[in-house]
Amino acid sequence: MRGRRTGRRHPAGAAVSAAIAVEHHADRVVATLNRPEVRNAIDLQTSEELHELCACLESDPKVLLLTGAGGIFAAGADINQMRERRRDDALRGINSRAFSRLQRLPMPTIALVDGYALGGGAELAYACDFRIGTTSARFGNPEPGLGIIASAGGTWRLREIVAEPVAKEILLAGRVLDADEARRAGLLNEVVERDELVPAGHRWADRITRQVPLAVRLTKAVFHSPREAHPFVDDVAQAVLFETDEKFERMTAFLERKKTS
Incomplete structure (x- = not known):
């Protein structure tokens, strides 16, 4: 299908370009953070468009490839907006709600990281199921240096991905991981050259879409279920799958291939 880029309008009617450019394909969606002039800083419009993207993928589940324009993933939240936010803005969870919705999407999500993924940009990548980076990828959470915390999931998602000592170095001591360090820590699933980033993302999407979609969706849902929900949720998911034609x-087909091998 053809790519599609949408725009918004202010109440006065002035056109606003999309903060996220979206391309729809038969079994996947490619979304690009599209504010390269500010290193794809995540502002309120980006958060709102992320909600719109999630709504689309909730109603029509597909694999999501998420990347950034201009040789950078996202250098953080928009500091001009963050500086003006107060207590009630923090309690609204502007970015944390959007990133949590992203994590809960039915089908897997793949962050394609070139250049910096810092602050809110790093937290956005943490919310994805897989992360592929270029050799120039860099991850960090410098929030305490600005007098705030990584409140959009960084303080708890990161420790679920990497070892606790590494997470503390990033969150408390301002350590920035390069691509090789991120790969060794388990933060990146693969490291590629820049011109291979998008093709690598599509290769991962191909691997996922070769599986039975409903089995992938239920596996992801069961994976993220709380410990006390097991084994009940496993049994229910399996019961659903046992009744499907695809199973x-x-x-x-597997048994027939085995007979002839």
């Missing part, structure tokens, strides 16, 4: 067709 019978794929297992039959």
Whole structure:
């Protein structure tokens, strides 16, 4: 399908370009953070458009590839806006709600990280299921240096991805991981050259979409279920899958191949 880029309008009617450029394909969506003039800083419009993207992927589940324009993923939240936010803005969870919604999407999400993923940009990448980076990828959470915390999931998602000592170095001591360090820490699933980033993302999407979509969706849902929900949620998910045509067709095909091998 053709790519589509949408725009917004202020109440006065002035056109506003999309903060996220979205391309729709048959089994996947490619979304690009599209504010390169400010290093793709995540502002309120970006957060709102992320909600719109999530609504689309909730109603029509597809794999999401998320990247940034201009050789950078996202250098953080928009400091001009952050400086003016107060207590009630923090309690609204402007970015944390959007990133949590991203994490809960039915199908897997893949962050394609070139250049800096700092602050809110790093937290956005943490919310994805997979992260592929270029050799120039850099991850960090410098929030305490600005008098705030990584409140959009960084303080708890990061420790679920990397070892606690590494997470503390990033969150408390301002350490920035380069691509090799991020790969060794488990933060990146793969490191590629810049011109291979998007093709690598599509290769991962191809691997995912070769699976049975409903089985992938239920596996992700069960994976993120709380510990006390197991094994009940596992059994229910399996019960649903046991009744599907895809289960019978794929297992039959497997047995037929085994007979002839």
